Amino acid sequence: MAKGVNSxxxxxxxxxxxxxVVLVASWFSRAVDPAPWTETEIEILxxxxxxxxxxxxPDPTNAMADDPSARKLGQQxxxxxxxxxxxxxxxxxCHEPKRHFTDGxxxxxxIGTSKRNTPSIVGxxxxxxxxxxxxxxxxxxxxxxxxxDPNEHGGTRMQYVRLISTDVxxxxxxxxxxxxxxxxxxxxxxxxVAAPVADPQSNAAWQAMATEDRQLVNKIFVNxxxxxxxxxxxxxxxxxxxxxxxQAVLDRDEAAQHAAFTDAEIMxxxxxxxxxxxxxxxxxxxxxxxxxxxxxxxxxxxxxxxRGRVAGVRDVKSDPFNCLxxxxxxSVKDCAELRFARTGPELIGAMRTPSLRNLEGTSPYMxxxxxxxxxxxxxxxxxxxxxxxxxxxxxxxxxxxxxxxxLDDFLKTLAAPLVTPSEWLEAPADIDAELxxxxxxxP
Amino acid sequence: MTAFVxxxxxxxxxxxxxxxxxxxxxxxxxxxxxxxxxxxxxxxDPIVINRIHSWLLHVETxxxxxxxxxxxxxxxxxxxxxxxxxxxxxMTQSLGNGDYLxxxxxxxxxGYWEITITIDAGGNRDNVVITLEL
Numbered sequence: 364m365a366k367g368v369n370s371x372x373x374x375x376x377x378x379x380x381x382x383x384v385v386l387v388a389s390w391f392s393r394a395v396d397p398a399p400w401t402e403t404e405i406e407i408l409x410x411x412x413x414x415x416x417x418x419x420x421p422d423p424t425n426a427m428a429d430d431p432s433a434r435k436l437g438q439q440x441x442x443x444x445x446x447x448x449x450x451x452x453x454x455x456x457c458h459e460p461k462r463h464f465t466d467g468x469x470x471x472x473x474i475g476t477s478k479r480n481t482p483s484i485v486g487x488x489x490x491x492x493x494x495x496x497x498x499x500x501x502x503x504x505x506x507x508x509x510x511x512d513p514n515e516h517g518g519t520r521m522q523y524v525r526l527i528s529t530d531v532x533x534x535x536x537x538x539x540x541x542x543x544x545x546x547x548x549x550x551x552x553x554x555x556v557a558a559p560v561a562d563p564q565s566n567a568a569w570q571a572m573a574t575e576d577r578q579l580v581n582k583i584f585v586n587x588x589x590x591x592x593x594x595x596x597x598x599x600x601x602x603x604x605x606x607x608x609x610q611a612v613l614d615r616d617e618a619a620q621h622a623a624f625t626d627a628e629i630m631x632x633x634x635x636x637x638x639x640x641x642x643x644x645x646x647x648x649x650x651x652x653x654x655x656x657x658x659x660x661x662x663x664x665x666x667x668x669x670r671g672r673v674a675g676v677r678d679v680k681s682d683p684f685n686c687l688x689x690x691x692x693x694s695v696k697d698c699a700e701l702r703f704a705r706t707g708p709e710l711i712g713a714m715r716t717p718s719l720r721n722l723e724g725t726s727p728y729m730x731x732x733x734x735x736x737x738x739x740x741x742x743x744x745x746x747x748x749x750x751x752x753x754x755x756x757x758x759x760x761x762x763x764x765x766x767x768x769x770l771d772d773f774l775k776t777l778a779a780p781l782v783t784p785s786e787w788l789e790a791p792a793d794i795d796a797e798l799x800x801x802x803x804x805x806p
Numbered sequence: 807m808t809a810f811v812x813x814x815x816x817x818x819x820x821x822x823x824x825x826x827x828x829x830x831x832x833x834x835x836x837x838x839x840x841x842x843x844x845x846x847x848x849x850x851d852p853i854v855i856n857r858i859h860s861w862l863l864h865v866e867t868x869x870x871x872x873x874x875x876x877x878x879x880x881x882x883x884x885x886x887x888x889x890x891x892x893x894x895x896x897m898t899q900s901l902g903n904g905d906y907l908x909x910x911x912x913x914x915x916x917g918y919w920e921i922t923i924t925i926d927a928g929g930n931r932d933n934v935v936i937t938l939e940l
Binding site for chain 1: 855856858887888889890891892893894895896909910912914915916917
């Protein structure tokens, strides 16, 4: 009897051990790619792959969009601190090439503090909307707004137009691309400082100018934006480790797949395209749908919630430099994105989906830089607290810590140097010194 | 069939560089109360996310007569996500013979979409609900 109990207890122990081993083994095996990707999943991976990025379409709203000389002029303007009210702020002050054209700060710091986080410029030539709230509808119209924002470049269009007119280097480059610049030396017609901005003195000076003089200044101001946009169109993401992995999946090359990705990264990618629902918004090869979503991101401490797109869409529709305006170079003016843009309460608190490419190098995150790490972003979507305003689209993911870590590991595989040649990623060195010297004595 | 040829001709004319054979007419969708039969041609074919495009609708009665209407509206969204289309598409041209141009179609997520097209023709009002899996 005692022997029978003993053998039964040994049997139970053995069964228990076997079950334990199976459980442990299954736990470990979850860290290994559990199954090949299905054909549907492979198509999703292909859609996210940088090889699926269509060639950049021409921008008919900007006749100089792809002009080599306009790119060079735009690069000079992008890095020129004279394009500011205090002579110290260039576009590159906040859009630093070494940080993928962001600044590492919660909010941009220029003459003052910007209202929002500095978004990257990389790949924005593909976006129908610019800024977090989409208040501009082209790269060239976007480039103009910070130039007159009192917290950013803090200057006026009249100052910038005079710079182009008086700097011999700029004037030569400008007139080779656009119309000759008329004589602007009469300060009673063309004051030093003038723009339709909040500053009363600048605004009064602008309103006092003749309509045709304002149009003339606007035209040159717009061409500054179009040159900067020609430069910005060159800023494109390069292939990342994620793209190498997808390439290996498409090639059915298992060795290359494992060389490119760890098991945890593969699991993270599975979550990214599956259970975590990331590709609902972060889709396509730039990992953004360029649309506006309210995902309940908490407001910046001490601020009222940002109204986001609901205000941005009103701004863009009334922007004189929008697609339907007089400064669009395209006579057809299809402007479908603008004409059929959604408006209304659904957009309260909605912000533009950012690209996830080079996420790691572009911290802090969200429209006010509220989050410092990708882990914080994932925690936010895992809990999805209710939005303070508007219709919240995020729903709690309820993922485990381990799954969140896998997702985080995956997100880091999206880092890569830009595909843009390095000479475009620094201030141009070829400004003719002699011409710059001459600029001091120009009218 | 005549309507199809007309629409195809219009497509070829409006997008000279595109081949009309690239466009495929949808199945017939029947309105909820059965008043109208509808087909559409997407000028983006296959439909992919994140690209704005147009549709050409053809509306007829169950016995095949083209329906003339100056009140055709478009709405839609993803019921699972409780949100609408990212754009506000609308009928911008009545092309005659029951054909209509809808501009401003855009989808921004993969998944299940419903597009509701409401037709009011001489007081006869009915909805067609088109479903799409992108």
